[in-house]
Amino acid sequence: MIDPDEDLVRSAGAGDARAAEALVRRHLTKMVGVARRMLNDGAEAEDVAQEVFLRVWREAPRWKPGQAKFETWMHRVALNLCYDRLRRRREKTDPDAGVMVADSRPLASDEWLARQRAAKVQGALAALPERQRAAIALVHFDEMSNIAAAEILGISVEALESLLSRGRRALKAALADVAHDLMGGAERAP
């Protein structure tokens, strides 16, 4: 197994700040991205990404290549941090947690429509069970291979495909009107 991060992790673990910076540049966007998909909250997602990298700095000196790809490990850490935050949200039962507040500023109608649609899609994703959401975040948005995504989630490829199917089915039902508009129905709208 070839790990494209192996040299950088080894150097970062030995205190090479340039290697550590290269790891940030390479992975930060993905870490924030997966956390945003999971938490539907930009600020919380950035906190998660920061925590992931703090763990990277802590663990890099002890990293043993060959067991799992470093990126896989980072995704696992990010997802576990997200699961923790989601659990705390449920315990607090804060109804507003993770809910994107619609921007009330006046917008051009096209932009307003685009934002409304995006908010609806974000809401539907947020309503999925966590594991389905994670599977879709990894495969659909991060464009990971089925094998890599299954490894991150610690499940078989068959189980991953089951999560993806159920997730997409729920999204299809929740977003049928948006799909209809996008695929041509909008032309008939007033």
Next chain:
Amino acid sequence: MTRKEETMDRERFVALLDAYGADFRRWPAEARAAAAAFAAQNADVEALLAEARGLDAVLGLVRDQGAPSGELTARILSRIPRTQRPAFDRRALFALAACAVFGVVLGYGGGLLAPTPTEDDVYFSMAFEAPSAFEDEG
């Protein structure tokens, strides 16, 4: 290592379409070619593909989330530990060794090539060694 190509039938095609959507690039690598061939030979799956494309397009609305804030990047970079001993760059080590060897060779070669001091040289070195005590007094 070559991948074993997956054989495709309708049931498998529909199962993979349900899971991965209409873009075959997201499908398992070993199933892509068979899926494309199956779709080309079975026009009746076009309606299923179109439906999956619709959902893919909807999800595409939230694909672009923008780059992480510069403030976050700076915050993370500021936490890079700098207390550990820096990794020694092998190239720097090689350059240092090369300089040392070059210095030794240059010093030795320079010694061989340099003319032996004459009496005049010794005189001049004595002459400019230090300001004369008489100059101080003057």
